[in-house]
Amino acid sequence: MKVILLKDVKSLGKKGDIVEVSEGYGRNYIIPSKTGVLADTKNLNTLKLQNANAEKIAAEKLAEAQALKEKLEAVKVTVSIKAGKDGRTFGSVSTKEIQEALKKQTGIEIDKKKIVTDVPLKNLGGYDVDVHLHKDVTARLHVTVLQAQ
16 A cells, blocks of 8 residues: 655655555554555645645745845945954854844844854954855855944
8 A cells, every 4th residue: 555644754754755555554553643645646646736836935945045145245244342452352243243233234134043153253353154044055244343432
C-alpha cells in the first residue's frame, strides 16, 4: 500500500514523501493517526499542487532576499558610541544597536538575530558585518563606529 506522509515519521520518511507500507500498518496506524493518507490520484494531485505552491513561495522569498541584499550593500550605517580621549571605546556596539541605526537611517527593518558580527565592534572605524537574509543569501553591511559627542 502506498501512502503520502502528512507528518515526519522516524523510520519511514519526511512530510510529503510517498512510501510503501504494509496493508495493516497503513490501515491501522498511518491513516487513523492522520500521519498519512492513501496515495490515490486525488491525493497525488493535491500533493503536486502543494509542492508547486511551496516552490513558488520559496522563489519569491529568495528574490526578495536578493533585492534586500542589493539595498543593504549600497548603504553605510554609522553608530555612535562613548569613547575616551585616546579613542578607546566604553563597551562595544551590539547587533541591536546596528539594527536600530539601520532602521533609523535607512528605514530598512531587519531582525537583530540575522546580523552576525565576527569580532566585537570595540574600536572606532569601519567594519563589514554579515546579514543572513536567506539560507542562500548573505549581505555585507558596512558599519562605521564614531565617537559620540
